[in-house]
Amino acid sequence: MIELWNALPLVLQILLKIAAIVLPLLGLVAYYTYAERKVIGYIQVRIGPNRVGWRGWLQPIADAVKLMMKEIIIPTKADKTLFLMAPVIALAPALAAWAVFPFDEELVLADINAGLLYILALTSLGVYGIIIAGWSSNSKYALLGAMRSAAQIVSYEIAMGFALVGVLVAAGSLNLGDIVNAQAGHVFTWYWLPLLPLFGVYLISGVAETNRAPFDVAEGESEIVAGFHVEYSGMTFAIFFLAEYANMILVSALTALLFAGGWLSPLPQTLVDGVFLLDDGFHWLLLKTFFFMFLFLWFRATFPRYRYDQIMRLGWKVFIPITIVWILIVALAVIYKLPPWWSA
Amino acid sequence: MGFEKFLFYVFALITLWASGMVITRRNPVHSVLFLVLAFVTSAALWILLEAEFLGIVLVLVYVGAVMVLFLFVVMMLDIDLAALRAGFIRYLPLGAIVTLVMAIEIFLVVGSETFNLSAFPAPDAADSSLNNTRELGLLLYTVYLYPVEIAAVILLVAIVAAIRLTLRRRPENKYIDPARQVLVKKGIDRIRIVKMASEPFEKEDSA
Numbered sequence: 296m297i298e299l300w301n302a303l304p305l306v307l308q309i310l311l312k313i314a315a316i317v318l319p320l321l322g323l324v325a326y327y328t329y330a331e332r333k334v335i336g337y338i339q340v341r342i343g344p345n346r347v348g349w350r351g352w353l354q355p356i357a358d359a360v361k362l363m364m365k366e367i368i369i370p371t372k373a374d375k376t377l378f379l380m381a382p383v384i385a386l387a388p389a390l391a392a393w394a395v396f397p398f399d400e401e402l403v404l405a406d407i408n409a410g411l412l413y414i415l416a417l418t419s420l421g422v423y424g425i426i427i428a429g430w431s432s433n434s435k436y437a438l439l440g441a442m443r444s445a446a447q448i449v450s451y452e453i454a455m456g457f458a459l460v461g462v463l464v465a466a467g468s469l470n471l472g473d474i475v476n477a478q479a480g481h482v483f484t485w486y487w488l489p490l491l492p493l494f495g496v497y498l499i500s501g502v503a504e505t506n507r508a509p510f511d512v513a514e515g516e517s518e519i520v521a522g523f524h525v526e527y528s529g530m531t532f533a534i535f536f537l538a539e540y541a542n543m544i545l546v547s548a549l550t551a552l553l554f555a556g557g558w559l560s561p562l563p564q565t566l567v568d569g570v571f572l573l574d575d576g577f578h579w580l581l582l583k584t585f586f587f588m589f590l591f592l593w594f595r596a597t598f599p600r601y602r603y604d605q606i607m608r609l610g611w612k613v614f615i616p617i618t619i620v621w622i623l624i625v626a627l628a629v630i631y632k633l634p635p636w637w638s639a
Numbered sequence: 640m641g642f643e644k645f646l647f648y649v650f651a652l653i654t655l656w657a658s659g660m661v662i663t664r665r666n667p668v669h670s671v672l673f674l675v676l677a678f679v680t681s682a683a684l685w686i687l688l689e690a691e692f693l694g695i696v697l698v699l700v701y702v703g704a705v706m707v708l709f710l711f712v713v714m715m716l717d718i719d720l721a722a723l724r725a726g727f728i729r730y731l732p733l734g735a736i737v738t739l740v741m742a743i744e745i746f747l748v749v750g751s752e753t754f755n756l757s758a759f760p761a762p763d764a765a766d767s768s769l770n771n772t773r774e775l776g777l778l779l780y781t782v783y784l785y786p787v788e789i790a791a792v793i794l795l796v797a798i799v800a801a802i803r804l805t806l807r808r809r810p811e812n813k814y815i816d817p818a819r820q821v822l823v824k825k826g827i828d829r830i831r832i833v834k835m836a837s838e839p840f841e842k843e844d845s846a
Binding site (some may be wrong): 330374377389407408409412413416417419421422425426427429430438441442445446449452469602604605608612 | 668672675691692695696698699702703704707709710714715765770771772815817818820821
């Protein structure tokens, strides 16, 4: 098997690895939409989808088929090229960011030493899909949604970037694998504890960056119909949907990696060394990611939408000062080797 | 080496093409988007030079933040194509002179004794484990500390000036302050619930 793998040309090997990341990711996106409808359903004392397949398990597939059969309508006087490019521009960064994501100690497509920076740069590109969609639709609701979204994403990117600066000060590295290894120990040596304010800021900014409730003013159904993608139908709409959910999974997985120890086991290594399922491994990362993904749904089901000026105040006047102060504190803690995180 | 050279030419050609499109497109939104493409391909060129930090930061800062704000402004313009084309002949001579001056300047710099290519021999390819970010950070915060601090102060002054320009009192503006709104307490500032004993209802005589 290994010889066969090594005999393949490098390009083919990389393509196969990409497929091994993207295909499960798309499957996860499909079932994330199902989970969302079920979870929100139960939170609101409903059942949620239960008609297609056993307990509605085939609902995402039915949805996908429906969306593929639908007609793609292009509004009159819309900028046709940009209108069709926008969903692709929204989706591409959400998938490309996974290239540097370490799933395990060695399981990573591209182990580059500026991984965190790469992810930050790519996620900042996602906003183009939204802006271009809003502008090229030639519709005022779409344009309003794009405007709101651009201002919101640019604002929260600063708080998010500062929260990540705190992480890289703490870990002393931009490489995602090194950041996880720097948290080695047990559940209390993970960075969620010493970086607690940054953890909160990152999680909330992540919700705002992905335009999810309670920060979903870019869509704001009750105010501007569906915001930037109001003119999209069929597969073009579905790709925006895919991009949003892929981004949510990415933010959850990154939170798990940067603040919750990634693939590390919550118990001390001396206790679980070699013990089946308790030892470090990919399943821990998956479990943590699922937890943060669940939080996204929980937020959506229980919080009312923020007003626009409140969102801006939260981003600029609350989060950015918090992050700046905490970066200073973390820097001091690293210099003075505060135990147990930086004692070594 | 062959494949790297091929990649270089691909990215260089895309950069040149996109830069040409920036100045020839009539629609300013298209121009901005071509400028984004030019930035992304130049970032790719930098990554080919093993300057991955600069390449990624170019995408992060210019594409992710600056160009988004550009697009934000340009999108709201009422694009009048005829008006955009009207001044072409009038401004052509001025534009040509500026271009010529710039070309001469570039030629003087690149062609001079102190700055030409042979004055700076190409460095050997660094070890791939060399951490670009760490090296740059160490240099910036030790050797070049004062220039960095001065640049930061200049930027801060620019921020303060820009914010000051937008701060003007407008009495007709019904501005609400969310900071004060969230401080509102339930009992004191909002609705006061008064407990009141029920009063006897005197039944009027219907007859």
